[in-house]
Amino acid sequence: MEAKEYLNLLKNGKEILRLVHYTGDAPDGRGRALIINEQHQIAVMLEDCHFSVTGVGPGHLVKYARHPEGGDDADGRIVGTPAMIR
Numbered sequence: 001m002e003a004k005e006y007l008n009l010l011k012n013g014k015e016i017l018r019l020v021h022y023t024g025d026a027p028d029g030r031g032r033a034l035i036i037n038e039q040h041q042i043a044v045m046l047e048d049c050h051f052s053v054t055g056v057g058p059g060h061l062v063k064y065a066r067h068p069e070g071g072d073d074a075d076g077r078i079v080g081t082p083a084m085i086r
Helices: 003-012
Strands: 016-023 026-037 042-045 061-065 076-083
Parallel strands (some): 016 076
Antiparallel strands (some): 026 042
16 A cells, blocks of 8 residues: 555544634644544644644644544644654
């Protein structure tokens, strides 16, 4: 299977989601992430999430919360502090 095919499978399977970073009540960055553990709500960021402001970028592990109103298109929220292997 080619990488592009696998990426499409992930997108269609809702394993890639868009997450929003907030400071207080104001959103200050968005980016797509790959879910690595649904039960613990942990994902790895695939895109820059306005790194200069949020400190969240590609490769960071983040905890997320799904949008309370649900829906497949609703952006989740990054919660807590991101982690990075150094």
